[in-house]
Amino acid sequence: MSTTTNEMQSLTLRRFKEGDHQPKDWQEQIFQAGWSHKCPTYVHRTPPCQGSCPAGEDIRGWLQIARGLDKPTADEPWQAYAFRRLTEANPFPAVMGRVCPAPCEQGCNRNAVEDHVGINAVEHKIGDWARENDLKFDAPGEPTGRHVAIIGSGPAGMAAAYQLRKRGHACTLFEAQEELGGMMRYGIPGYRVPRQVLDAEIQRILDLGVEVRTGVWVGRDITIEQLDNDYDAVLWAVGTHKGRDLPVEGFEAAPNCLTGVDFLRAFNEGRLHAVSDRVIVIGGGDTSIDVASVARRLGYSSELGDNQGVEHVVMGYTAHDAASLAVREGAKVTLTSLFPREEMTATDQEVEDALREGVDIKAGVMPVAVITDDEGRATAVRFAECRMEKNRPVPLEGTEFEVETDLVISAIGQMGNLEGLEALDNGNGFMDCDPHFQVKGRPGHFVAGDIIRPHLLTTAIGQARSAVASMDHYFQTGEPAKFPKINVLHFNLLQAMRKAGQEPTPYEPQPVRGTADSAFAVHNYEDRSKVEIIKHDQLFLGHFKPTPRHQRQHREISEDSVIGDFDERLHPLSDEEAVAEAERCMSCGLCFECDNCLIYCPQDAVERVPKKERATGRYVQTDYTRCIGCHICRDVCPTGYIEMGLGE
Incomplete structure (x- = not known):
């Protein structure tokens, strides 16, 4: 939960100043507001999920498809339509739905209500559905000769x-x-x-x-x-x-000191099937978690010969014969991080899984030296507790300690x-x-x-x-492109109108005073999505009932059963769960047809666009001969799509 129960009870007051808790005299409010001569305009802004997505996916768009607001053409499943919208930016939905740490969810405005929308989980489902149903991309564009x-x-x-x-x-x-x-x-x-x-x-x-x-x-x-x-x-x-060596004395010369990049490559190529008895992984990010978790799954085998040590396999001199390593024991794996556990860059779920699977995490410590024996092999790593100053570790005097090891893996960065x-x-x-x-x-x-x-x-x-x-x-x-301030795929109202068969007519030069009755213009609509991200305090959060997130089934593996368990841990939502999760999306910055503005308008100035003229983003309109600028429609708009501005 991102918000306490007491905070949730005050969400209906989000539009008002701190301390306002009693309803006002609406008649007086309307009378005073009428002096402003401001009437509603419809302003599209980028939702923060999309603004936080490095791939620039139209997240709100494909969630609206999943929930049924934007319907596919006849006989097309919603999953196929959502797949086409999602993959305009990202051709790997099944991969990213599994491993992306989902910064979109951190930015989700629903965090101000109770918990973010499970965007990553819905993407996972769409990606798997597309693979299971053998969906293909549309044909490539016309050849350009380039x-x-x-x-x-x-x-x-x-x-x-x-x-x-x-x-x-x-x-x-x-x-x-x-x-x-x-x-x-x-x-x-x-x-x-x-x-x-x-x-x-x-x-x-x-x-x-x-x-x-x-x-x-x-x-x-x-x-x-x-x-x-x-x-x-x-x-x-x-x-x-290319992995980074640990910048401490003794690491570079020791043959059993390796990088996480080389270690994972050997494993993923199928050459590495066991590790040493005691392993130290130094890092704190997702790569170090992967190294430690793989080491726990591989386990230790006493049957390894002198020429089958981990370093021989990782450096490509030999390969393990998996069949000869039938008996394996759990390796003791220690992972260290410069930062405290709550500040580690690895995702929380991956850290929790590693701990459950038997990885010992020592946080807030820095390596000081690698201790080697007479043959030059690493036998221990000396650490010290540390504090971070300007993103650099500073050892704390008198806190040094050593951890014995047979293998040291540096997962501190790549180049x-x-x-x-x-x-x-x-x-x-x-x-x-x-x-x-x-x-x-x-x-x-x-x-x-x-x-x-x-x-x-x-x-x-x-x-x-x-x-x-x-x-x-x-x-x-002959020149490269320049990008807008918010460089993502944006909702396009004209495209939505074309899909609905409502494209404006061609403009013919003529005297024009206002465009309310003109067929060549989209009246009183403004697109600010390339420069503005809509924040939660621009929404009417009281509209949204707290609803628990539909979470994917996550298979938890204990340290006693982790050896040899290479089955997938994360399972997708069902179709019904994916739709229900998409329905939690608040459609920030774009109308989702809730009817609030129509219901609460005291002048009956707001009305639905005639059904034959509707499209996504074009659901309601305002009769400006009746509107007195009371701004109630703006106050009760859950998505922040209405802005009082006309007439200034």
């Missing part, structure tokens, strides 16, 4: 290929590995993203006509100059596949492996770009994803969409 090279097939590279094909541009994917997917495949364990789910969503993009060249390292097997000669533009989406691409390296293992996602100093070269700055998978997807839009503008004008 051909783009995409370097990397992770979330940014694959999303870029999807967006390019939608626009009719040909593209070739270059991937250094033998399989596509980047960090979705090599960095996330299969029990979080089942490989059949990932493969299906990748194949759906390839079916649009994407050329693929795997096992090709650009910078070694093919040069930047060759790309410039053979393609009209290049999009760099190489990701960050790009830019071998052969030194000309693009900014000196820190990343690529620099301008605000238009164009590589600085290289016209026609664009970049997206973690190689700019490591962040979420959904951030890479959103950056790819923007980079392709910028590239498309570059093809047309």
Whole structure:
């Protein structure tokens, strides 16, 4: 619960000043308000869920489809219609519905009522339904004659290929590995993203006509100059596949000190089937949680030979024979974080799962040194309690302690492996770009994803969409695109009217005084969605009855049963649960046809738009010959769609 019971009881007063708790004399209120000469206008703004979504999904739009406000054409299931709307921005709904930490839910205005809408859960359901029913994307756009090279097939590279094909541009994917997917495949364990789910969503993009060249390292097997000669533009989406060593004494030289990136790659490639008896993972983010959770699942086997140590497998010198490791015991896995547990960057659910599965988390501590034996192998890590000063850890005197170990894994960050691409390296293992996602100093070269700055998978997807839009503008004008303040997919009233067969008639030059009766204009509507996000204090929250969130079934695994358990933990909502959860959406910034303004208008000035003229966002209208500017309609509008402004 995000709001206490006492706070919920005062939600109906959200429109009024602190201390107002008695109804006023409406007759006097109406009389005084009439002096303002203000009448309602209908103003569309971006909801905070959408403004918080790095991929820029039209979240409110596909939730309205799920709840039945925006209906599909005849014989089309709502899930298929919602899938088409959702994937305009994000072609990986089944993957993101599982692993995205959902910043959209943190921004959700429903948190001011009781609890956010389960956006991620509904997305999960839509993505799984699409896979189970073999949904395909619409045919690619008309060929433009342009051909783009995409370097990397992770979330940014694959999303870029999807967006390019939608626009009719040909593209070739270059991937250094033998399989596509980047960090979705090599960095996330299969029990979080089942490989059949990932493969299906990748194949759906390839079916649009994407050329693929795997096992090709650009910078070694093919040069930047060759790309410039053979393609009209290049999009760099190489990701960050090089882990950071722990910057403490003893780590770099010890053979049993590894990075989380290398560890997870060995596991996801099927080479690693057991770990050491005692494992220390240093991090605090989601990658470190994945490493620790994988280690607990693999367990320890005394049958490992001297040449089958974890470091031999991770570095590619050998591989485990899973059949020979039938007997395994639980490894002792310790995860450490510089920050206190409540400030760890890993998601709360992943931290809770790790604790339940037997991972020992030591928070608020920093590594000081790696202790090694005569052979140079790590035998312990010395830690100290610490406090953070300007985002840097400072050890607390007298708090040092040691934790014995057989394996140390650093999961403190990643960078790009830019071998052969030194000309693009900014000196820190990343690529620099301008605000238009164009590589600085290289016209026609664009970049997206973690190689700019490591962040979420959904951030890479959103950056790819923007980079392709910028590239498309570059093809047309020679200059990259500029983006609005709020760079997401926005509701478009004209598109909604076209879908309903209500497109305005062509404008013919003529004397005009007002547009209330004109068929060529949408009267008294303003779209501020590219510059404004609507906040909860602009809504009438008292309209919304607190309703518990419909939560996905989450399989909880105990530390006694975690070894060898690689089945998926998260199960989707049912169709009925997904619809019920979507109904909790408050449609912030856009009418959802509640009739409040019509019911409470004392002048009967508000009326429904004739049924044959309705469309999403065009449900009510105001007779300005009757409106006296009392602003009651604004006060009782749950979504903040009504603004008193006409007449100023």
